[in-house]
Amino acid sequence: MTKVVADISVSLDGFVTGPDASPELGLGRGGEGLHTWAFQSDAIDRAVLEESTAATGVVIMGRRLFDVIDGPGGWNDEVGYGAGLAAQPPVLVVTRTPPDKVRLADRMTFVVDGIAGAVAKGVAMAEDRDVVIMGGGETVRRAIEAGVVDELRLHLAPILLGGGTPLFEGAAPRQLRQIHVRASGYATHLTYRID
Secondary structure (H helix, E strand, C coil): CCCEEEEEEEECCCEEECCCCCCCCCCCCCHHHHHHHHHCCCHHHHHHHHHHHHHEEEEEEEHHHHHHHCCCCCCCCCCEECECCCECCCEEEECCCCCCCCCCHHHEEEECCHHHHHHHHHHHHCCCCEEEEEECHHHHHHHHHCCCCCEEEEEEECCCCCCCEECCCCCCCCCCEEEEEEECCCCEEEEEECC
């Protein structure tokens, strides 16, 4: 059965990018440390990455994240969805205005009817695999607020960014149920059920 999972790396102080994030500086100043876990050879991190990537049927992202991923320094044959695994699941990009030019056009589809519409399309395409909302922070937050997320997976990086893009700024109060925790030297991988 298809599950909708919001999956994102976050700093100890609650940011999903460092300060000054932009298409050229995707994770902002100091933000690379958010994804250190995905590029290390730690057995726990590798298992988390491989299991999640293998279970993914469709990826959903927001326009700002797309602009980074589709840019010159974004995904390529060596690094893509699943970091070094470079998997190529179909990607739905939530945007009001699709871009005129797309470098990764063969795997990107633009959805203009919001996050709920993107999730509905993703579920229809996923063939009983997971629909993964990978970010950015605003897209994850909106999906949770829209009530379309079954699980929240946080990869808590042991860094303090001091600023950047907050994950839960302005989020409505909500109780989550912790269902899984795995820790490595590079991250604590937390899974919550959203009821």
